[in-house]
Amino acid sequence: xxxxxxxxxxxxxxxxxxxxxxxKSTQISLLRDWLISTVQDVIYTxxxxxxxxxxxxxxxxxxxxxxxxxxxxxxxxxxxxxLEQIIVPALKAGFVVLADRYVYTAFARDVSRGxxxxxVRNMYGFSICPDLALYFHVPIETSLARIxxxxxxxxxxxxxxxxxxxxxxxxxxIFQGRVINEYDKxxxxxxxxxxxxxxxxxNQQVILRNIVSKMLEQKNIRVR
Amino acid sequence: xxxxxxxxxxHGYPGLLIPIEGTDGAGRTxxxxxxxxxxxxxxxxxxxxxxxxxxxxxxxxxxxxxKNLLHAYTFxxxxxxxxxxxLENVIIPALKAGLIVLTDxxxxxxYSRDVVRGVSPEWxxxxxxFAPQPDLVFYLKMPVExxxxxIIGTSGLDYYESGRDIGLSTDFYESFxxxxxxxxxxxxxxxxxxxxxxxxxxxxxxxxQNKMRKKVKELLDSGVIK
Numbered sequence: 208x209x210x211x212x213x214x215x216x217x218x219x220x221x222x223x224x225x226x227x228x229x230x231k232s233t234q235i236s237l238l239r240d241w242l243i244s245t246v247q248d249v250i251y252t253x254x255x256x257x258x259x260x261x262x263x264x265x266x267x268x269x270x271x272x273x274x275x276x277x278x279x280x281x282x283x284x285x286x287x288x289x290l291e292q293i294i295v296p297a298l299k300a301g302f303v304v305l306a307d308r309y310v311y312t313a314f315a316r317d318v319s320r321g322x323x324x325x326x327v328r329n330m331y332g333f334s335i336c337p338d339l340a341l342y343f344h345v346p347i348e349t350s351l352a353r354i355x356x357x358x359x360x361x362x363x364x365x366x367x368x369x370x371x372x373x374x375x376x377x378x379x380x381i382f383q384g385r386v387i388n389e390y391d392k393x394x395x396x397x398x399x400x401x402x403x404x405x406x407x408x409x410n411q412q413v414i415l416r417n418i419v420s421k422m423l424e425q426k427n428i429r430v431r
Numbered sequence: 432x433x434x435x436x437x438x439x440x441x442h443g444y445p446g447l448l449i450p451i452e453g454t455d456g457a458g459r460t461x462x463x464x465x466x467x468x469x470x471x472x473x474x475x476x477x478x479x480x481x482x483x484x485x486x487x488x489x490x491x492x493x494x495x496x497x498k499n500l501l502h503a504y505t506f507x508x509x510x511x512x513x514x515x516x517x518l519e520n521v522i523i524p525a526l527k528a529g530l531i532v533l534t535d536x537x538x539x540x541x542y543s544r545d546v547v548r549g550v551s552p553e554w555x556x557x558x559x560x561f562a563p564q565p566d567l568v569f570y571l572k573m574p575v576e577x578x579x580x581x582i583i584g585t586s587g588l589d590y591y592e593s594g595r596d597i598g599l600s601t602d603f604y605e606s607f608x609x610x611x612x613x614x615x616x617x618x619x620x621x622x623x624x625x626x627x628x629x630x631x632x633x634x635x636x637x638x639x640q641n642k643m644r645k646k647v648k649e650l651l652d653s654g655v656i657k
Contacts, residue, residue, distance in 0.1 A: 208554065259505070263491045272487065274519045276561060280512040281488075284505055291502035329557040333504045333550075
């Protein structure tokens with residue numbers, strides 16, 4: 208299916224991945240400002256932001272009603288909707304599309320919730336293969352320290368639905384530790400480009416811009 | 432000591448799972464209602480589960496359909512979410528409790544509709560691979576011409592049942608014919624693949640029901656549930 212081969216659309220798809228607190232959103236936002244000032248036609252899309260089922264997932268999350276599989280399917284609905292309504296049209300029109308989280312988020316999180324690895328990969332088989340997938344790697348301690356500096360981890364980000372531990376911090380450690388582990392396995396499987404998320408914001412951004420300009424130049428898009 | 436070989440249901444739960452498939456207008460709902468009454472009189476606990484009825488997701492599907500904004504894969508995944516939710520909350524608990532679960536449509540409906548709308552047949556079968564394997568699948572088979580008359584004579588042609596969303600023809604009648612033919616052709620591929628018990632849907636309501644009861648009776652007599 209589409210995910211396993213490179214696309215032949217005129218646009219460019221760049222995705223950022225990593226656990227909560229890995230700094231990927233800060234980096235993609237800086238990348239976006241830079242690209243807008245140089246290549247101009249840039250759009251940005253976030254995980255779980257389609258309106259089609261947001262009410263349903265919100266309701267379900269509140270009541271903790273969903274099994275991991277149903278949860279996984281609903282995220283796929285959201286993704287499919289955004290892919291067809293936003294991502295694909297923009298790629299056809301030649302835009303640079305920046306996605307904050309992509310299918311790899313589902314592969315990491317859903318598998319960490321006990322969903323079958325092959326099943327979830329097949330489910331997302333219709334998605335477009337990115338031109339560049341950046342993975343911001345941080346150790347679990349960094350993630351926890353950044354996310355929970357002044358609050359307790361939230362129910363789902365701590366994986367409290369899995370009954371791993373009654374203590375939210377402990378549960379966060381176990382659950383997000385699994386997520387990191389799944390991401391690490393995908394570096395080879397999908398050619399994710401690993402970025403050290405413990406580096407300073409500036410250093411990371413310099414590395415990022417370097418990788419992105421090279422990739423864009425290969426597609427004959429000039430970046431200064 | 433005597434060794435007793437107990438017959439097992441196909442899915443391993445103590446209950447029985449019997450889906451009834453067929454296109455719109457094939458008479459599924461009527462037949463299921465009659466089966467339920469008969470089984471109740473025979474002393475079996477019955478649960479009915481219909482396609483697209485999960486409390487959580489059915490409303491979202493209706494909303495999206497109203498706006499006609501679904502792409503093939505989105506459409507397909509929404510229905511799969513509904514199914515997964517019903518499976519966990521209705522179907523599996525009932526099977527575990529040893530009840531007979533009659534489902535009005537099952538995964539085969541997705542295999543026909545979604546494939547006609549453009550998703551890969553292999554992809555959709557893998558997507559639903561978590562569904563328990565039924566003990567008996569009834570397929571109420573109807574030729575397009577008779578279906579058309581039935582539907583026009585009762586509910587009238589519906590936008591989605593006519594496949595209007597996939598732009599087959601702007602003529603409602605033509606579109607319905609083309610769409611339902613495609614659907615039927617997907618079902619016919621599945622007849623062997625999933626070992627359908629084919630029932631001629633053009634027979635009278637009572638003859639259809641008698642044939643179905645005979646098959647269910649055979650299954651019950653085999654001692655698969657107590």
